[in-house]
Amino acid sequence: MIATSIAGEARPSGPRRLLRHLLFSEYLVLYLSLAYFLAVLPFVPQMASAEVMRNILSDMLPLLVVAIGQTFVLIVAGIDLSVTSIIAMASVVGASVMTGDGGYLADSALAVPGAMIAMVLVGLAIGAFNGFCVNRLGMPPFIVTLTTMMFFSGAAIWFTTFHTETSSIANLPHGFVVLGQGNLGGVPHALWVVAAVGIAAHLVLARSVLGRRLYACGQNRRAAAVSGVPVGRVIAAAFLISGACAAVASILYTGRLQTGTPILGQTILLDIIGAVVIGGTSLFGGKGKVLWTVFGVLFLVLIDTSLKMLGLSLFSVFAIKGCVILLAAVIDAVRTRYAARF
Amino acid sequence: MKLTRRQFTIGTLIAAGTAGMPVFAKAQGKKTIAVLFDGLYSPFWVAGLDALKQDLTKRGYEMVQAISDKDDNRQFEQVRAMLARKVDGIIIVQTDSNAVIPAIKAANDAKVPMVHFNRPPAKTDAFSVAVVADNRKITNATVEHMVKVAREQGGKYKAAILIGNLGDPNAIGRRDGFFDVVDKNKDIIDVVARIPTEWNADVAFAGLTNAFQANPDINFLFTSSDFLFPQIVQVMKTRNKFHQIGQKDHVIFGGFDGDATAYELLKDKYLDADGVQDLFKEAELAVNAIVDLQGGKTVERVLLDPGFAIHQANMAEVRDRMWGYSIYKQKNG
Known part of the structure; x- marks a missing residue:
């Protein structure tokens, strides 16, 4: 009896082997995305068209940048809720610099680069503030970033009122708009920006000392400190990177809408965190990869796109999206449980 | 009978494609209008959506709807999704009068008429029609x-x-x-x-x-x-x-x-x-504008609902x- 059981476990059947391979593969979310794509294809045949594929790619890009930044923070067992307010604040600050309607650098050759630098500086400044509060003041990241989110969401609206009579800042230069909207041979310009950010982030996490320190801080902060890792500076760096990534996302979103708006990105926080976590990055730190985040973002954007094309009511969209994400989370939980067993 | 992995994959894809045919064929039969709202935050918008639905159904159109929940970027993505779905017209309530302009341009490029329901866009070269109350x-x-x-x-x-x-x-x-x-x-x-x-x-x-x-x-x-x-x-x-x-x-x-x-x-x-x-009049004006634009007629950029007290x-x-x-x-x- 015992011998049979051992023999059974040593040589699992074909389908079980395939299931185990799928379940434990780091490409699981990619497989789920493919499965979802095939499942919705009968209901939305246009999903397979080149136009929708291009839409999916361009919808993924800004969300992916901000999610990559969030990955860094989650790896050190933190969370950055302020990314949406960074997107909004950077959007209106950048627009106020370059708008043709009385911008600080209106009609100047420096308008676009000046605005982009200002936007990244906003991201870095808020990220640095978050890092300082978490690192120096020992405040929980949840509370720090929640309050910065609230403050800068309000500040963005307040800032806008000084620059326009309406609720958004328009008339942005063509050179900026083309970054968010333009494409060359169907390949969006934004792809090059996001690819550069993604590759740099991957190299930092996988190939640099900072990357190893980030994982060490996320796994066991005390052990990392004992091992000589400058924990405070590493955590601050994670928030700084998250802020910068949110600012880059803001550049892409603002260019795409041709408008600096103080409510930009206000409703995407759950998509950002959801995409990173669905990808496989742990909320408890120490585990995460840029590639996983790419898969998580792809999965969420696929769901969103299919539901948009189905034209379902708002309530159905929320319910279906919730169910699909829950299913992905359940599969992840099952995977973790089996991983612990084997 | 043994099935190889390749046979299984090809079979699945064919099955998915075949299952999609009826849906695709159904979509060909009826003209579709996308109705995109930014939210249903007050009875006015709920009644507006209802009025549009009734008017479109009465005229034999299929209506697909989407709500952006006051998210300009999401609404832009919804417009593109509807254009990819090859809808015959779009009736939209945008959150921001400036941020909707790229969506109007996308609709213009796809030659799909766009009508703004009860909220006009900011000034732009792109063409769309706005039905607004005075x-x-x-x-x-x-x-x-x-x-x-x-x-x-x-x-x-x-x-x-x-x-x-x-x-x-x-x-x-x-x-x-x-x-x-x-x-x-x-x-x-x-x-x-x-x-x-x-x-x-x-x-x-x-x-x-x-x-x-x-x-x-x-x-x-x-x-x-x-x-x-x-x-x-x-x-x-x-x-x-x-x-x-x-x-x-x-x-x-x-x-x-x-x-x-x-x-x-x-x-x-x-x-x-x-x-x-006059919500019913506004719904009628919006649908009329879509029909006229589809028929190649000229429509004013702003259609006024005079309303009353x-x-x-x-x-x-x-x-x-x-x-x-x-x-x-x-x-x-």
Whole structure:
């Protein structure tokens, strides 16, 4: 009896082997995305068209940048809720610099680069503030970033009122708009920006000392400190990177809408965190990869796109999206449980 | 029978494609109009969506809907998704008049007509049609009736206005319509409170509470939208200001939209006047514009709903044109 059981476990059947391979593969979310794509294809045949594929790619890009930044923070067992307010604040600050309607650098050759630098500086400044509060003041990241989110969401609206009579800042230069909207041979310009950010982030996490320190801080902060890792500076760096990534996302979103708006990105926080976590990055730190985040973002954007094309009511969209994400989370939980067993 | 992995994959793809054929074929038979709203935050928008649905169904169109939840980027993505779905027209309620411009350009590129329902876009070279209520004129008529009541009662009045989100041209029209009239009647009306609401009921509640604390003698009140009535009534009751017409301490009270609550308040003699957007006419104008544009006809960029003011004197005659009265009738038989 015992011998049979051992023999059974040593040589699992074909389908079980395939299931185990799928379940434990780091490409699981990619497989789920493919499965979802095939499942919705009968209901939305246009999903397979080149136009929708291009839409999916361009919808993924800004969300992916901000999610990559969030990955860094989650790896050190933190969370950055302020990314949406960074997107909004950077959007209106950048627009106020370059708008043709009385911008600080209106009609100047420096308008676009000046605005982009200002936007990244906003991201870095808020990220640095978050890092300082978490690192120096020992405040929980949840509370720090929640309050910065609230403050800068309000500040963005307040800032806008000084620059326009309406609720958004328009008339942005063509050179900026083309970054968010333009494409060359169907390949969006934004792809090059996001690819550069993604590759740099991957190299930092996988190939640099900072990357190893980030994982060490996320796994066991005390052990990392004992091992000589400058924990405070590493955590601050994670928030700084998250802020910068949110600012880059803001550049892409603002260019795409041709408008600096103080409510930009206000409703995407759950998509950002959801995409990173669905990808496989742990909320408890120490585990995460840029590639996983790419898969998580792809999965969420696929769901969103299919539901948009189905034209379902708002309530159905929320319910279906919730169910699909829950299913992905359940599969992840099952995977973790089996991983612990084997 | 053994099945190789390749056979399985090909079989699955063929099955998926075959299953999709009926859906695809069905989509070919009927013209489809996308109706994209930014939210269903007040009865006006719920009734608007309903009116459009009824009109489109009556004309044999299929309607697909999407709500962006006040997210400009999501709405842009929704427009592109609908264009990829090859819809025959788009009726949209945008959150921001500037941020909708890329969506109009995308629709122009795809040669799909776009009509803005009740909210015009900012100035742009891109072509679209906007169906809007003549907010300023309707507000003029509403506030003129309130002033008439004030003059008949005699005395001096301290006025308050709840102003909407000034990113929305409708809010600007209503604000300007109010001041057009009160500025001509400064001898009896002094505006002591301009309360920004951002179209947010909580903000309106807090703002009006503060206004009554600072000016307990406010006796002339206009709200830029009827959906704020529950909060306003709550504040007025708390301050002992909610009295029927003819009673001592009645606050001369006016609103804008024409919803079911407005009708009830008029009927119960708490509300003096209400500006009514002719929702059914607006839905008809929007669908007509889509049909005309599809047919290659020329359509004006702005189609005006003249609307009207309903008040105690004309209620019985005009209430059938008030969309809120239709809802009230449905609810109460």
